[in-house]
Every structure is written in C-alpha cells, then in structure tokens.
Amino acid sequence: MDRRTFVKAGCISSASLLIEGLDPMVRAETAQPPVPPIELHGLPGYKPSPLGLPGLFPGRVVEARDPAAIVHNRVSQPVVRRLLELAMRELTGENSIRDAWAKFVEPKDIVGIKINPSGAPACCSSPEIVREIISAVQSVGVPARNIVVYDRYSYEIDIGSYQALLPPGIRIVGIQEAFAAGGEYEPNVYCDANFFGEWETRSYMANIVTHEVTKIINVPTMKDHSASGVTGALKNLAYGTFNNVARTHRAPYTFTNPLIGLMCTVEPLRSKSVLHIMDGMRQVWHGGPLTQVQDFIDQSGILLAATDPVAMDTVELEAIERKRQEKGAPSLWQQDPKSITSNSEEFYHDASKNLFFRQPGHVAAAGKLGLGVAELNRIDHRRVWA
C-alpha cells in the first residue's frame, strides 16, 4: 500500500467513525450531509519527528492566570512575561527558562510563530505574548533573522499592527492577500475532498510550513467559532496553513469536523508543530472568530501552554462552554434549527443565534486521529497563579 492509498483509506475510516460514533444525535436532528472521501497528501519522504503532535507532553495543559494580565483591555507586558515563564517551567519541569525552551527549539532552527490575527483588533494573538515568545526563542540562540511570524492573510496582520509592534530583525509574513488567489503553496501537499460540489476540491499547504520553517510555535486565541465550535490550537494550525478552506462551510453546515483534525495529521505540519501557547487574555464566548462586539469578549487574563493541541482545545472548549452557561447562552453543542440565522448582524448581537450547526466534536475527532488527548479525565490540567 503506498502512502497515498493508506492515507485515503485511513481518512475515510476516521471520517465515518466520527459521524457514526461521536455525535449521533447531531446527525439525527440536523441531517448534516455525509462526510465525503477525503484524500490527504503529505510531503513525500518526510520523516516524522518525535516532537510532532501530540509532542513531548501528551495530555498536559498548563493554565497560568493573573487578573493583572489584562486591565482595561490592555495586556501587561511584564505580567505576560511572568505567566509565560511560569507556564513553560510547569509544562517542561525545567527550572531554567532557557532550558524549557531548548526542549523545543535549537539555535539552527528556522522558527515559525503562527499567530491568529483574525478577529483583530478586538481579539487576536496579543503582540505582547508574541514579543515574549520571540525573546524566549532568541534566548536559546535562534537569531532574529531565523524567526518568522506568519499567518495566512496579510491584511489581517496589518489590522493587528504586528509589523510595527514586533522587534526589528524578525520577518512578518502574510501568506496571501485578502481577496486574491495566489500565495505560495506546495502543489504536492494537499487535502482533496468535494464537500458541496465546489469546482476546486483541493486545499494546499503553505510553502512556509512545507519548506521554510523547521519548527512551529502556535499562538491561537481563545474563541468560540460559529462553524467549528471553538477555534483553538488545532484550527489555527489547520485552517491557517492550508488554502481554500472556506469551501468547507455552507451554512448551516460545515465540515470542520473532521477536516481540522485531518489537516493537522499531514506532514510536515504535524511534525513541525512543537508547542502551543494559547492567548486567553481575551476570551470570545460568542461571535467568533471575527466579532468586534465587546459584550461577548471576556477579559480573562489566561495563558495556556501545551504540546498537545487536542488537550489544549478540550480545556478551551470547557472554558468557553462554562462562560456561555454563565451568561445564559446556549451550549456550543446545541443543534437547534431555530437558533440558525442567515443574518450576520443578528448573529453578532444575539448569543442565542448562530450561522452554522457548530462542530465542537472536531476536537475529540482529532484525538481519535492520535493528535492528543480529548478525554477530560485523562488530561493533566495544571493551574499556576502569578
């Protein structure tokens, strides 16, 4: 069996497992269209790394928190520095910060920092956290010129003003422009599936991931997502690395489950993604990923660190679910057709409305693909306080 056949077979089996095994009630009530066959093509001959997902510490998530981390919507650089240090020590068991980071990056690495600027300026990867990560990576001996902060859309990076806010010497790259096709993508590494009869059925992996960086530090935000339930470590990697992903949504349906997890299994994305630092300074509990409505953004002052994106997103999912409950909003798992609206204004201002039947099951599905631990009782959730 060659790699292509193997992957295809594996995916079909995973996909059907998800539909039949995880959310039977969802399937019955919402008539989600069946998942089509999905073909995955990784980089031929790529040797998987032991640092790859779920990484050095499967199932471990460190949550660092300080109410002073964000005050009047401004993130405190010194508090964030302390939180990141605490989290990295706890995650790795190392006393020295430099040793903690050296578990993931070496001086010869080209380090990609995958930010999430979508939702800027209201909620995106905080430049303050990104600055601390850059500084930590440099402390291991990686020169500034070998650090690249990137995301898919350059216009979203502009809105976040990352160019002006990050230190000189590092590169800041938007893989493609907002409305144009193009960008640099590897034609031999892709996911192929026809979800809704679209004419282009492939999503290609960005060259920056395939060929340029040797390690990825993932900096997702803590948000609900109208299609996938939450957008966390998994989605930031998957939908921020492959192009042509909007085709997986056609309201009210979405194939984020199982596609998010499947994309994260594709090499070299899986092997290069060695560490996830989730920015929970702001927590969007409704209207994600793009909302600018402050009523639905809680200033939580949380930072999570993990090598296991599934465990991290499970913790995130619980946190957002708890917040929604606290605010009287319906569960992320709710699949009531009455909650669906096609009016985006209504969605942005009413927490009981949604554009899609959310698919938070994509996190557990990724767990079943071997990307990490999705069962809460198996997650080693450690809390540290500044």
Place this chain on the structure above:
Amino acid sequence: MKKETVPRPHFADWPTLLKDNARSGGQAQRVVHAPERALWQYRAGASARSSPILFDGVLFVTSVDGVLHAIDAATGLAKWKFRAEAQVHSTPSLCAERVLFGCDDGKVYAVDRHAGTKVWQTSAEAEVWASPVSCNGAVFFGSADAKVYAVDAGSGRTRWVQELGGRIYSTIYATEQRLYVGCGDAKVYCLEAASGKVVWSRPTDNGIDSSPAVAGGLVLVGSEDFLFYAMDANTGEVRWKYETGLGIASSPAVSGDLTIFGGKDGFLYALDTQTGHLRWKAAAGELVTAPAVIGEGIVCIQSGGTLAFDLASGKLVWRAALGGSLQSVPVLAGDRIYLASLGGEIYALQ
C-alpha cells in the same frame, strides 16, 4: 550642473500622503455630495495597500505586486508602469520630477514622473512601508530595520542614518529643521533634519504605527496604547492625551483648530487641537486604520467603504460602498474623488 526646476503645484495637486507635508488633507476640496457616478475604473492587478497621489493630471498609485502605476486622471488609462523587485506597501510621494516610493526589499526608488524610468535607488536593510518625504533637497524615510535614512533628493546618496529602537512604519513629518516620527519601540522621536541627531524622544505605552502631524506647536500622533497624544514640538512634553477604545493606527488630519483621526474601535474622533477636548465622535461601522482627509465642510475616510462626515457635527453625510481599504486615503480633487481599494481597483468618482 543643471538646476532642477521644481514644478509649481496646481490647486488640485495632491503630491504626497494627506496632500502635502503639512498633512492638511484637502481642506478646500469640494465633495459635499455623495459621488453620483464612476468616471472610470482601473484594475491594478493586485491589492493596493497604499494611498494614491495626484500631480499634474496624473494619478500615481502602487500595488502590492511591486508596480507603480501612472494613470491619466482624466481617462483612467495607464500612462506607464514601473515594476520594482519586491512587494510595495508604501504610498508614493512627489519630489520635483520624481515619484518616490519604498519597497519590501528595503529599496527606495526615484522614478521619473514622465517617462516611468528609474532615476536612482537606495537601500535600507529591511522593508520600507512608510512614504518617503522630501524637504529642502533631502528625502527622509524610516524602515523596519529601525533606522531613519536621509538621502540626497537628486542622487539618492546617503546623507545620514540614525538608528532608533524599533521598526518604523510611520511616515516622517518633515520641517526645515526637524523631523518627527513614531516608532515601534513606543516612542515618538524628534530628529535634527540636517544630522539625524535625536533632539528628544517621548515614550508612549505601546508601538506607534500612525504618522504624526504637527500643528500649533504640537506633535499629534496616535499610539497602539489606545491613546492619542499631543506633544510639545520643541520639548516632547505631553500637553494632552485622549483615550480611545483600542489602538490607533490612523494618522491625523488637521484643519484649523480640529484634529481628526480614526480608531480601531470603529470611531472617528474630532478633537480640539490645543486642548484635546472632544468635539465629536462618529461611528464608522468598521474599524478605522486609514487616515482621515478633510474637504470643504466634510471629513472623508475609507473603512468598509468610503464615508463622509460633516466636519462641524460629525454627522454622516454620505456613504459609498466603493473603496474598502486599510490604509488608503481618498484623493479629493475639485468635484472628483480618487480611491484605491484593497481589492486593487482604482476609481475616479464624480
């Protein structure tokens, strides 16, 4: 040595970011009514992330794919195109017979405005997104390499280089003696124009993306720390500051005693220049990162589309769906508006 004749600007000319080095942004241009028709539409072929400028009936605009376009403002037809070797985000500016702009590979080009041929180029060590500014025979620009460069306007030869503490995306405000610029290290700097020596620097609490204006002895600039500052132009002392809801990337436009800028919180603010008191605040509907421009009795911004507000009250006068942009500024010329959009369309509206 041949003496260069500096063309005399026509009333409708708009040779640099926000019209002139004083960032006056239009002032007496008449666009009281909503545009009724498009005179022409030009496709740049790639996203336009900068602002157009207008001189002697020619509109100059850069597109991200590295092209400087010279477009006949009457017909919308290309007169010429100059292709640089890297992406371009910089707003062009006019310096005598040359169009200047920066590039993502660190180069700054001077291109003959008639022929579209390169006259000179100079290089920084990282991308130049800011617009080069010319004053007194020198051209000044900042770069992401954290340095401010002064080069000879005729030859492009370096006069001096001054290193600051962070990346520079802010366009320099130049006077005969002084330069003012915001920096990614959170500081506003005042430099000697002749030597680049730092006269003063004043910290804010986050990086600065906005380009300063100077009026009434004050340096006016927004910061990503959510505050808009007025600093004494001579000493850097903060005279007043005004708090908004999010970061400020939009550069201010100044008209009489009014200073106007947009916020990422989606509002347009009009403040009294001398006191910082709020005159009015208007919801733009979307975040505002582009500078505002002032016409006769109105103020225009590009956000989700193009919007015009009454200058005195802040009331929305008209809104056009065209011209969605992040950084671009409409050029107001008589009864015409020229717009560049994020999608790479250039429009002339009447």
